[in-house]
Each structure stands twice: as structure tokens, then as C-alpha cells.
Amino acid sequence: MKRLSALLCSFFCLCAVISFGGCKLNLQSQEDIKPVESAVKVSSAPFREKKKSVIVFRPEFKQAARYFSYLHRQYEGVDSLLLSVHAGNSTQSELEKIADDIRLKIKELDKKYGVLTVLLLGDFKLIPAVKYNAADNSTSYIADAGYGYFGGSPESAISVGRIPAKNPEQAFAVAEKFDSWYGDRDYRPAWPVVFMGGEGLSGQGLHDSELIFFRLQEEGMAGPEAIRYLGGVGGCNEERFLKSLSWDDAAIQWLMVPGSDGTLKFGNSFVNSTDIMSLEYKPGLPIVLDPYCHLNLNKGDKDQLSTPEAMLLSPGAALGVMVGGNPVNESGDNENIKAELDKGTLLRVDLSGRSLFMLEFHRAYFSGKLRISDALTEARSQYAGYEEKQEHLKSDILADFVFLGDPTMSMPMAVRTESPVYRGLKSVSRCMSANDIATYPANSTITFAMPDNSIYSSVLVRVVDRNTGRTVAENTVGREDLFNFSTDTPGRFMFYSHPVDGPLAWQFFDVRGKAYAGGNSTVKPIIKSGLEPIKYSVQVSSNRIMSSAVSMRKRLEKKGYPAYVVTSVKRGGKPWYCVRFGEYESIYKAQAASSGYEKTEKADAKIVRCKIDN
The missing domain is CATH 3.40.50.10390 (Gingipain r; domain 1)
Structure with missing residues (x-):
């Protein structure tokens, strides 16, 4: 002493x-x-x-x-x-x-x-x-x-x-929490990033905060080991949500969730500031980036804590929170994130405003700017560059941000991986509307399969009701499988597919019929789903002129080949009329038939998957 x-x-x-x-x-x-x-x-x-x-x-x-x-x-x-x-x-x-x-x-x-x-x-x-x-x-x-x-x-x-x-007392307790975390953070050499999405993409449009996660994966900044997903479409509930805020394997989180004064909302679930304040300390406390809440600057007059304040002041939630601004425009849609789709498959996500700023912060972090202040400086600089090129990017976005936490502190080194691009399953069924979200009639069989050149052997597929966030079907789909789905009731759905050791992909489709009323039917739907094996055929020609394809089919039929014509329409292009024969249960039988045709007819042929390569 x-x-x-x-x-x-x-x-x-x-x-x-x-x-x-x-x-x-x-x-x-x-x-x-x-x-x-x-x-x-x-x-x-x-x-x-x-x-x-x-x-x-x-x-x-x-x-x-x-x-x-x-x-x-x-x-x-x-x-x-x-x-x-x-x-x-x-x-x-x-x-x-x-x-x-x-x-x-x-x-x-x-x-x-x-x-x-x-x-x-x-x-x-x-x-x-x-x-x-x-x-x-x-x-x-x-x-x-x-x-x-x-x-x-x-x-x-x-x-x-x-x-x-x-x-x-509250300020001193936060310092104690930081001190404990600094002492614990070296127990892992690298940390994953856990992303928590908001409403499970349940809105009419796709302007949801979860799309920023797809953009991060799309750019290859971090692979599946570096970014983990937990959100509405992942079946997140209140218990899992709260547990994630004090996981011992998460050091930084994207938590982009709409919130009011004392409540965070994701999917159909809510978590309030009282629940957050009751969390206990665990070693892997996260940094929370942007919970999409507007922080009232006069809130000091109120006794109730906002959820961002509760996350920082709690013994067992965040070490830092970025907050501020209004995530929706006058019509109620998120105006910062826009998605481009083809037959329901996400092709590209464009960001602006606060979401773009958050993306730049993430880029800076993965490029080695571990101190929060350094990552913020880099993000501000990059955002200013966008601002000069795009008039709708205003500096008040930056002014509207409030960082709750200590910008002097450094985040731990995250896992750094890159993964191949994965766009999801290939749509096989012909849809009523292919623009943006694919649309199919009720009671039709909607078929999906893995792309022919997929590097993944199998993917886990969940079909999620976008109105409720409930998983209605689930299967593991392999390279030789067709995934079939049907429902007798109109609704809005999403494929949430995840290859083993691969990135996530989201695909969206609507089912419509005479009873369609915005997906609010009270009738319990009859949903069927399952797998069937892929069959193969031999393709001998493809032609822009249908009559030529029909003539080729007739000539093959006379020679004993079970020939038929398949119409294939690529995105934005004119139709091709493909002449094929046979439906073989294995690729080996198709190869034998193809070799026989080439030897007999002295012509080239190729093997295609039935129902898929149309």
C-alpha cells in the first residue's frame, strides 16, 4: 500500500x-x-x-x-x-x-x-x-x-x-465495461462480423436494410467466415436477438434495425431498452453499427432510454453505436438502398446516404483502419467524393450521425476471407412476370435448381413468407436435384439459400391468383415442396427460326430419335428453338446417347439438363 x-x-x-x-x-x-x-x-x-x-x-x-x-x-x-x-x-x-x-x-x-x-x-x-x-x-x-x-x-x-x-455512475460503469473488454479481446486472434437485419425483407419493395449485407458479400470484401447473418429472414426472435448482443464470438455487428424511442423492431418481433439494460457482460461485446433510430437531441429531458443509449450503457450490449437520421422517405420506404433484380434474383444493390457511409466505414475497417476514429475519417473522405458526383448525397447525412462510444478505441482484427460470387438458385419455371420480383400463378409448380457451373455441391434452401417472416419450406438441394414448391394461396415469398462455406443469396417471388389481396388472406395455405432428380437430354441444334427447328425434329423422329423442340429465351433477347431428344436419369446414360448420335450422324451434340437449360 x-x-x-x-x-x-x-x-x-x-x-x-x-x-x-x-x-x-x-x-x-x-x-x-x-x-x-x-x-x-x-x-x-x-x-x-x-x-x-x-x-x-x-x-x-x-x-x-x-x-x-x-x-x-x-x-x-x-x-x-x-x-x-x-x-x-x-x-x-x-x-x-x-x-x-x-x-x-x-x-x-x-x-x-x-x-x-x-x-x-x-x-x-x-x-x-x-x-x-x-x-x-x-x-x-x-x-x-x-x-x-x-x-x-x-x-x-x-x-x-x-x-x-x-x-x-453510468459513465463509470461503461468505462469498466470497456476495461473488461480490452482485457478479454486477445483471447481470439481474429473475430467474425455478425450482421443483424431488420424486417426480413417483408415490405412491398426491397428497400430494406438487410440488402446492405448482400452488397458487402457482392463486393467480396469479406467471405462467409468473416460475416455471419442473423435477422428476420434467418428466423431471429427476441431471445436470439438479445443473446446475440452479448455473444462471446462476435466483436462487431451491423445492426440495422428500425427503432422508436424505446423499442427496436425486426420482423414481427420487438426488443425494448429495459430488456437490453438487463443483459450481462460477456467477453465478445460487439460494436453496433447504426440501428436506424433517430436520436432526439433533447432526449436528456426524458427518463426513458432510447435503445441505442441502452445498448451502450448496458453491461452486456454494445461498445459503440452509430445512430441518427431518418431511414425512410415521405412514402415510408427506405430511400437509401435500391435493389436490381432479374426474375427475383438480386443482381445489384445501390446505396446512398447513410447506408453508403456505413458501407465506407466497413470498407475502411477491413482495409486495416481498426481505430474507430481512423475508419470514420476514411468513411467521411470517401463519402465526400461521392457527394461531389451525386447531388442527392448531402453533407447533412454526416452531420446527422451520432457516435455513442469512444472513437479512440480500436476494434479487433476481423476474419478476412473472400468467397466466390453466388447468385442463388436458377429459376426453371416460366413466370408470369420476370421484372423485379418473379410472379407465378397459384397452384403452379415453381422449380429451382443449382446453376450448371456451380462450384458448390449443395445449398440449404429456406422458403420464407415475406409477410410473416415464417419459414414455410426447407431442403438441402444438390447439383442433381430440382427443388419444387407450390401453394394454393397467393402470397409473397423469398428463397434464403446458403451454400456450405459460401455466401448467402436471396431470391424473391410472388404467387398470385383470383383471391390475391396483397398477401393478407386469412385462409391457411396448402404448401407443398420437395426434391426430384434432374434428368438430362441431348441437344443437337438451336435455331432462331422455329420452322427450321421443327423440320429438324421431324427428320430425327423418322430416324427413331424421341426428339422435341424447347424454346429458350435469355434475358432481353430473342427466343432460340432448341432441338433435343431423350430424358435420361443419369448424365452417364446421356453421354452414351450423345456419343452414339455423333458417331452415327457425324454431327456435334451436347448434353443439357431437362427443364433447366431452356
Whole structure:
């Protein structure tokens, strides 16, 4: 104890008091911290960064501020400047003046030392958001981002985070949670990313937050080992949702879920902030990226925690949350994510706004920007580049973001893998409408098969009702299988297919009939599904002119071949009329028939799969 006291007393206190508009801002460096009545850890780790973090806090949050300064030095090698705000019971206008003073002081510190990050301790009532102007001075914003933005290019902005604690105890508890996580994070050399989707693609359109997951897979940034999926179409329920927030094998999550003041919604399930606050700590706490909630800047006046606040303040949920903005437009659709489909198969996903910013953050993370502030800087820079090319990308998207957490902290290295492109199963049945979502009549057999050149031996297929999120059929489909599905009741469905050690794919189709009423029928549908083996045939010619194909068929029939004509129409093209013969149960029998034809007729032939290569 004497040795510890001697060590602690070796630190001296040097405090500069700056007065602005009647409020006091006390500035301390981490090396200036003198231990007081409550024991706070003191780090002797070397500083590895030239720039410093700035921690802004009320005097009653002093111990929590010192704890965060310890974390910065001990685990990140960053020196901290502690900026104490003596505001008292200030009026709204006084708080606005205090916010301006804090911003000016941070600007001064950045010029003198270089500021890496800013951390605000306290909710918006204790440390208000600050008003600032856009780069062209045409628009004013009120946001946390203003504490780190002083004009110029977006990448020059300092990353700002907030611990939205209503009292010192909550802030101190979050620091303890961070400390525990830093101590535990090395038990795995690499971590997967768990993505949690929202409504299970249950809307009329496909402008759902889960589509961003497809975009990540599409770009090959991370393969199946790096990104795991858990969401509405995966059969997620409240219990699984809450458990995922404290899994011991997930370090960072995409959680893009619509939410209100105190509730997160995914599929037909809800989780409230009270449930989140009851979670217990586990080693693999995630970083949560963007739960699609609008964070009210005046929320400090309310007792109820928002779900983003609860995730950060909870002992067993997130270490960081990105939040802010409105994910829907006036018609109620998500305007940031657009999908291009062909016969229900996702071909491409285009992003804009906040979703594009989140994608850039993810790119930066996988490129090695492990510190949150570095990834944010890279994302802002890339987004600004898009903004110059596309008028609809506005800078207020960035101003609208609030990062709950400490941007000084680093995320663990994620698993880095790449996987081949997988577009899902091939549609075999002729559909009524092939644009966007494929449409089939009720009671028809809808057939799907693996592509002929698939590198995967089998895929797990689930058919999900897009209206309810319920799985209505499930099978493992191999290369030699046809998957058949039928229902007597109109509805909206989705194939959720997943190869072993491969990426996910989503395909969408609607079933319509006379009773179609938007998929809201109360009649319990009769659904049938199953597998049948693929059969093979020998194709001897293909022609643009139908009469020529018919003549070829007749000549073959005269020679004893069981010939027939199949019409094949490729996307956007004219029909081909293919002449084939036979339906063989194995490819070996088809090969023998093909060899016999070539030897006898002195002509080329090829083997095709019946019903599929049409």
C-alpha cells in the first residue's frame, strides 16, 4: 500500500482554468492527474500517438473521465486532455454558449497539440450538441460532429463520440465495461462480423436494410467466415436477438434495425431498452453499427432510454453505436438502398446516404483502419467524393450521425476471407412476370435448381413468407436435384439459400391468383415442396427460326430419335428453338446417347439438363 501511495503521489497537478461567458473550462493532461479520494487506475504505458484525445465532462464525472483517460493510455497509447465544464443549472441559452466555448477550446487545443478524438461524457442535457456551419457556410447544423469540425474537407474533421450517461455512475460503469473488454479481446486472434437485419425483407419493395449485407458479400470484401447473418429472414426472435448482443464470438455487428424511442423492431418481433439494460457482460461485446433510430437531441429531458443509449450503457450490449437520421422517405420506404433484380434474383444493390457511409466505414475497417476514429475519417473522405458526383448525397447525412462510444478505441482484427460470387438458385419455371420480383400463378409448380457451373455441391434452401417472416419450406438441394414448391394461396415469398462455406443469396417471388389481396388472406395455405432428380437430354441444334427447328425434329423422329423442340429465351433477347431428344436419369446414360448420335450422324451434340437449360 505504501509503495502504491508513493507511486500515485509522484504525479503532480497542473490545472489551467479558462473562463468563457461565466462558465469554467478546466484543462488537465493525463500526466497532470492527481489521484484523489476514489482509487482510479493509473497507467504507465508509453504514448504511441502524437495527437491527444479530449475528454469533455461535468465536474461530477471526474472519476469517469480519469478512467477513460487511463483506457486511452493503457490500451491505445493516447494521451488525454481532460476538459471540465462548470455549467451548473444553466438555461438553454447558457448551455448553447457553453457548447460554443467548448468547441472553441477544442479548436485551440487542436491547433496547439493536434486532437485525435473528442469524447463527451454525459447525455445531451448535460453536454449539449453544438451549432456549426457547413463548409460553404450555407447551412447550420446542431450535432456532436460540430465539436470536431472547424471547416475544410470532411476528412479533416475530428471524430467525436459520446457516452450518453445521465449520471456519473453510468459513465463509470461503461468505462469498466470497456476495461473488461480490452482485457478479454486477445483471447481470439481474429473475430467474425455478425450482421443483424431488420424486417426480413417483408415490405412491398426491397428497400430494406438487410440488402446492405448482400452488397458487402457482392463486393467480396469479406467471405462467409468473416460475416455471419442473423435477422428476420434467418428466423431471429427476441431471445436470439438479445443473446446475440452479448455473444462471446462476435466483436462487431451491423445492426440495422428500425427503432422508436424505446423499442427496436425486426420482423414481427420487438426488443425494448429495459430488456437490453438487463443483459450481462460477456467477453465478445460487439460494436453496433447504426440501428436506424433517430436520436432526439433533447432526449436528456426524458427518463426513458432510447435503445441505442441502452445498448451502450448496458453491461452486456454494445461498445459503440452509430445512430441518427431518418431511414425512410415521405412514402415510408427506405430511400437509401435500391435493389436490381432479374426474375427475383438480386443482381445489384445501390446505396446512398447513410447506408453508403456505413458501407465506407466497413470498407475502411477491413482495409486495416481498426481505430474507430481512423475508419470514420476514411468513411467521411470517401463519402465526400461521392457527394461531389451525386447531388442527392448531402453533407447533412454526416452531420446527422451520432457516435455513442469512444472513437479512440480500436476494434479487433476481423476474419478476412473472400468467397466466390453466388447468385442463388436458377429459376426453371416460366413466370408470369420476370421484372423485379418473379410472379407465378397459384397452384403452379415453381422449380429451382443449382446453376450448371456451380462450384458448390449443395445449398440449404429456406422458403420464407415475406409477410410473416415464417419459414414455410426447407431442403438441402444438390447439383442433381430440382427443388419444387407450390401453394394454393397467393402470397409473397423469398428463397434464403446458403451454400456450405459460401455466401448467402436471396431470391424473391410472388404467387398470385383470383383471391390475391396483397398477401393478407386469412385462409391457411396448402404448401407443398420437395426434391426430384434432374434428368438430362441431348441437344443437337438451336435455331432462331422455329420452322427450321421443327423440320429438324421431324427428320430425327423418322430416324427413331424421341426428339422435341424447347424454346429458350435469355434475358432481353430473342427466343432460340432448341432441338433435343431423350430424358435420361443419369448424365452417364446421356453421354452414351450423345456419343452414339455423333458417331452415327457425324454431327456435334451436347448434353443439357431437362427443364433447366431452356
